Amino acid sequence: MLLDEYIRQDLNPVNINLKNYGLNERFEQEGATYIDLFIARVTEQHRELYKVISECGEIDASVSGKFAYNADDQTSFPAVGDWVMIDRVDAKGGKTIIHHILRRKSVLSRQAAGTENAGQIIAANIDTIFICMSLNADFNIRRIERYLTIAWDSMATPVIVLTKSDLCDDLPQKLADIASVSMGVDVITCSSENGDGLDEISTYVGQGKTIAFIGSSGVGKSTLINRLMGQDVLRTKAIREDDAKGRHTTTHRQLLLLPNGGIVIDTPGMRELQIYTGNLSKTFEDIEEIAARCKFGDCSHETEPGCAIREALKNETLSEKRFASYKKLQREMSYSGLSARQLENEKINRMFGGKDEMKRFIKNVKKR
Numbered sequence: 001m002l003l004d005e006y007i008r009q010d011l012n013p014v015n016i017n018l019k020n021y022g023l024n025e026r027f028e029q030e031g032a033t034y035i036d037l038f039i040a041r042v043t044e045q046h047r048e049l050y051k052v053i054s055e056c057g058e059i060d061a062s063v064s065g066k067f068a069y070n071a072d073d074q075t076s077f078p079a080v081g082d083w084v085m086i087d088r089v090d091a092k093g094g095k096t097i098i099h100h101i102l103r104r105k106s107v108l109s110r111q112a113a114g115t116e117n118a119g120q121i122i123a124a125n126i127d128t129i130f131i132c133m134s135l136n137a138d139f140n141i142r143r144i145e146r147y148l149t150i151a152w153d154s155m156a157t158p159v160i161v162l163t164k165s166d167l168c169d170d171l172p173q174k175l176a177d178i179a180s181v182s183m184g185v186d187v188i189t190c191s192s193e194n195g196d197g198l199d200e201i202s203t204y205v206g207q208g209k210t211i212a213f214i215g216s217s218g219v220g221k222s223t224l225i226n227r228l229m230g231q232d233v234l235r236t237k238a239i240r241e242d243d244a245k246g247r248h249t250t251t252h253r254q255l256l257l258l259p260n261g262g263i264v265i266d267t268p269g270m271r272e273l274q275i276y277t278g279n280l281s282k283t284f285e286d287i288e289e290i291a292a293r294c295k296f297g298d299c300s301h302e303t304e305p306g307c308a309i310r311e312a313l314k315n316e317t318l319s320e321k322r323f324a325s326y327k328k329l330q331r332e333m334s335y336s337g338l339s340a341r342q343l344e345n346e347k348i349n350r351m352f353g354g355k356d357e358m359k360r361f362i363k364n365v366k367k368r
């Protein structure tokens, strides 16, 4: 099924049962204190433009001027997953205005250590965060620790998902390694290839429960979400790389309803939580192009067969030095390596396209 069709089926224009979107008593009660406003959940964010779902369907939304007065603090802006209060549910092709954010149950954010105001909200009100790591090339205990910290900070419950079990032949050793850092956290082993462990994941998913998947690029998050959806709603890496349009252009739904109940949040920010690839890809387009020819999508360019990078290094079409600086930058750009300033700029870019655009936006909203 095409994505458009999926969206149409999903969004019957009238009488949406918001419980399916995770509405519960806590939000209902808080929402009821705002007279004349309607409750809705943020389903998409594109810079200053939002989409929200209310009982009458999905509509475009923007924030009220009040938000812009606090613009130095990005965490006070709505994020995907937020429950918000809007002033109309039928905007007749226009926009509704978001006036309040209801108290968040959990907040997934990236932040720079030791700085204030450096938080950037990636998604809100997630119940369970699946930390995905593949059992082959991506396997790294330190990375799990880092993701666990992020997940615990969020107030959502983390569950470790070890993917691609079909590619692993030393599972007991890897499980023992994981056990040493995963105290109190459930660990699931699964394979989208042969279906192992997918039932177990389903036990964490149910009506009104909001889930999210984080983990390095290529560990199989999209594939897993597609399996839970029962259809290919997200384009997986393999398909993206085949696509003539290239793989930097994909936009897709940021909030998905699962057929057997439950909500998956999958925002671009979530995909970038591990490594900031935006500028890296641009600066090292040549290297990314070569890497795209590696036999394995998640090639570490170290020991895998069919590695195009090692081939290029051997025949000197790629210089060792350039590859070394790419790797260095890649390390520096990992989540924990970003300086406060880099994070701040990146956040502004993501939300507003740039500093000037942000200033213009704030000015405009204040005028309204």
Ligand SMILES: Nc1nc2c(ncn2[C@@H]2O[C@H](COP(=O)(O)OP(=O)(O)OP(=O)(O)O)[C@@H](O)[C@H]2O)c(=O)[nH]1
Binding pocket: 163, 164, 165, 166, 167, 190, 191, 192, 193, 194, 215, 216, 217, 218, 219, 220, 221, 222, 223, 224, 235, 236, 237, 238, 271, 297
């Ligand atoms: N062998 C095997 N391959 C898998 C499995 N799950 C996913 N893959 C493959 O791994 C590659 C990456 O999968 P994706 O689902 O696109 O990975 P992702 O985590 O969504 O990656 P990003 O979108 O970049 O964050 C694809 O070629 C998949 O076909 C699995 O269980 N076993």
Ligand SMILES: [Zn+2]
Binding pocket: 291, 294, 295, 299, 300, 301, 302, 304, 306, 307, 308, 309, 310
């Ligand atoms: Zn390679």
